[in-house]
Amino acid sequence: MISFVGAGPGDVDLITVKGRRLIEKADIIIYAGSLVSCGHLDFCKDGCIRYDSSKMTLEEIMDVMEKGWRKGKNIVRLHTGDPTLYGAIKEQMDRLDELDIKYEVIPGVSSFTASCAAIRCEFTLPNLSQTVIITRLEGRTPVPESESLELLASHKSSMAIFLSVGNIDDVVEKLKAGYGRSDVPAVVVYKATWKDQKIIRGTLDDIADKVKSKGIKNFAQILVGDFINGKYGRSKLYDPSFSHSFRKAEK
Ligand code: SAH
Numbered sequence: 001m002i003s004f005v006g007a008g009p010g011d012v013d014l015i016t017v018k019g020r021r022l023i024e025k026a027d028i029i030i031y032a033g034s035l036v037s038c039g040h041l042d043f044c045k046d047g048c049i050r051y052d053s054s055k056m057t058l059e060e061i062m063d064v065m066e067k068g069w070r071k072g073k074n075i076v077r078l079h080t081g082d083p084t085l086y087g088a089i090k091e092q093m094d095r096l097d098e099l100d101i102k103y104e105v106i107p108g109v110s111s112f113t114a115s116c117a118a119i120r121c122e123f124t125l126p127n128l129s130q131t132v133i134i135t136r137l138e139g140r141t142p143v144p145e146s147e148s149l150e151l152l153a154s155h156k157s158s159m160a161i162f163l164s165v166g167n168i169d170d171v172v173e174k175l176k177a178g179y180g181r182s183d184v185p186a187v188v189v190y191k192a193t194w195k196d197q198k199i200i201r202g203t204l205d206d207i208a209d210k211v212k213s214k215g216i217k218n219f220a221q222i223l224v225g226d227f228i229n230g231k232y233g234r235s236k237l238y239d240p241s242f243s244h245s246f247r248k249a250e251k
Contacts, residue, residue, distance in 0.1 A: 001075070001102060001104065002065055002068075002069060002075045002077065002096065002102070002103040002104075003022045003074075003075070003076050003077065003104050003105075003106055004077045004079060004083045004087075004089050004092070004093075004103060004104070004105045005019040005022055005023070005077065005079065005083070005106045005108070006019060006079060006080075006081060006082045006083045006106060006107050006108015006109070006110075007031070007032075007036045007037065007040055007078050007080055007081070007108055008081065008108045008109040008114070008193070009109055009110070009111040009114035009115075009192050009193045009194075010037050010111075010191060010192065010193040010194040010197075011193035011194070012037055012039040012040055012042075012043075014108075014109045014193060015040065016106060016107070016108065019106045019108065020043060022074070022076050022106065023040060023043045023076055023078070024043050024045060025074050026044060026045070026048050026074050026075065026076040027048060027049065027073035027074045027075070028048065028049045028050075028051070028064065028068045028073050028075045028076070029041070029044055029048055029049075029050050029051070029075075029077075029078060030050075030056075030064060030076070030077045031050065031051070031052060031053065031076075031077075031078040032052075032054060032078065032079055032080050033052035033053065033054040033055070034054040035080035035081075035219070037194070040078060051064055053077075058091060058092070061077075061092065062092065062095050062096075065077070065092075065096070065101070066101065069101050077089075077092065079108070080108075080111070081108055081111045081112075081114075082107050082108045082109065082110040083105055083106075083107070083108060084105070084107065085110055085112075085134065086136070086162055086163060089105065093105075111221055112134060112160035112221055112223075114189075114192040114193050115160070115187075115189035115221040115223055116160070116223060117192075118189050118192045118193065118197060118199060119187050119189065119199060119201075119223065119228070121223075121228055122227060123160075123225075123227050124158065124227070125227050125230070125232035126232055126233035126234065126236070127231075127232050127233035128158075128225075128227055128231075128232045129158045129225060129226070131155065131157040132157065132158045132159070133152050133158070133159045133160070134162070135147060135149065135159065135160075135161055135162070136162045136163040136164050137149055137161070137163070137164035137167050137170060137171055139163065139164075139167075148174070149161070149174035149175060150175075150177045150178040151178065152178065153174065153178025153179050153224075154179070156225075157225065158223075158227045159222075159223070159224040159225055160221055160222075160223055161221070161222040161224065162221065165188060165190075165211060165216055165218060165219075165221075165222055166217045166218055168188075168207070168208045168211050168212065168222070171208075171222060172186075172204050172207060172208045175204055176204050179224075181204075182203065182204045182205045183204070183205065184204045184225065184226065185203055185224070185225065185228035185229050185230070186201075186202055186203055186204055186207040186222065186223065186224045187199060187201050187202075187223045187224075187228055188200045188207060188211050188216065188221070188222050189220060189221045189223065190219060191219050191220070192221060198214065198216070200214060200216070201228075204224070207222075
């Protein structure tokens with residue numbers, strides 16, 4: 001069996017129990033060495049063969065998987081955060097389908113929720129936003145025009161922006177245009193849950209300068225929106241005057 005496993009954002013304890021057990025049983029592990037904490041490899045059994053995918057092409061990765069699978073090995077493909085976000089797993093899965101090789105996907109804690117937890121916030125708040133937009137600035141990977149940062153920001157939802165801190169000036173300019181104001185709260189979380197995690201707080205007015213002065217160029221989430229410190233309404237779920245299927249309203 002081949003298992004695509006979400007390693008979580010960094011802290012090795014933020015992997016699922018299922019993911020950890022698969023690592024413990026793996027004969028072969030292919031891990032994204034650029035972002036996955038190498039602490040996960042301490043859980044591999046003796047003799048487990050390790051490959052750092054940051055030095056490999058898709059073809060080389062697939063070759064390791066196919067040969068291992070044909071020998072009946074347990075194979076873990078360890079991706080950072082949650083594999084379904086910016087994981088480039090689809091191209092691997094499609095090739096496995098072509099070869100009629102079975103696989104499964106084990107979810108993980110994404111860096112965007114880990115970052116929101118690190119600043120002790122909630123993305124979805126009554127009267128403020130009930131939507132989170134997960135996106136990135138166009139880089140070498142193109143982004144469809146209909147998903148431009150400016151257009152997405154015009155919804156004034158909570159936003160988590162991946163892979164873009166290296167172009168923070170560009171990000172901020174587009175967000176200001178989209179939100180239509182520059183006092184929108186923004187936080188950059190560098191290496192969420194790692195020992196050297198950094199949190200930089202500001203608004204669209206000053207976050208770019210703050211981030212650049214700390215020398216942060218990658219490995220960070222940009223969280224933006226009034227969920228960070230805006231005024232919200234209390235929930236209906238825990239409102240004494242509100243009934244739902246598990247609780248009757250107080251008189
Ligand atoms: N699948 C991953 C994202 C991979 S893309 C996930 O779910 O988190 C890589 C990008 O994710 C980085 O450029 C950065 O924007 C973000 N990222 C990954 N780990 C991070 C962490 N620990 N702290 C902050 N951002 C992180």
